[in-house]
Amino acid sequence: xxxxxxxxxxxxxxxxxxxxxxxxxxxxxxxxxxxxxxxxxxxxxxxxxxxxxxxxxxxxxxxxxxxxxxxxxxxxxxxxxxxxxxxxxxxxxxxxxxxxxxxxxxxxxxxxxxxxxxxxxxxxxxxxxxxxxxxxxxxxx
Ligand SMILES: [Zn+2]
Numbered sequence: 001x002x003x004x005x006x007x008x009x010x011x012x013x014x015x016x017x018x019x020x021x022x023x024x025x026x027x028x029x030x031x032x033x034x035x036x037x038x039x040x041x042x043x044x045x046x047x048x049x050x051x052x053x054x055x056x057x058x059x060x061x062x063x064x065x066x067x068x069x070x071x072x073x074x075x076x077x078x079x080x081x082x083x084x085x086x087x088x089x090x091x092x093x094x095x096x097x098x099x100x101x102x103x104x105x106x107x108x109x110x111x112x113x114x115x116x117x118x119x120x121x122x123x124x125x126x127x128x129x130x131x132x133x134x135x136x137x138x139x140x141x
Contacts, residue, residue: 058119
């Protein structure tokens with residue numbers, strides 16, 4: 001079986017929306033149920049409180065957990081993949097995979113890492129990002 005390549009003159013490509021224009025793929029799409037929900041002032045207030053608490057706990061744990069950040073930084077410097085492969089794979093919804101603790105720590109400590117805005121601690125993990133391409137829900141006006 002040969003792979004079929006689609007060129008720019010293909011009818012489906014010519015009629016495709018311009019996904020590179022500003023706002024073409026904003027997520028969540030404007031007007032969607034989730035964007036209406038996310039714009040709710042009470043939800044935004046609660047999200048702000050959660051963010052503050054994540055940074056407060058992150059600061060509180062910094063003296064205890066900074067050694068893990070140092071270990072990760074040193075492993076990156078040496079390209080020590082044995083050490084790096086033992087790191088937790090959890091992701092924060094905003095900051096991604098920044099947890100520097102050893103995998104399996106969830107029963108003893110929250111996820112913890114350092115962002116450009118300071119140390120942060122959180123519970124749970126964000127889902128993987130959707131794959132780019134036609135399977136990503138996108139409404140273009
Ligand atoms: Zn973790």
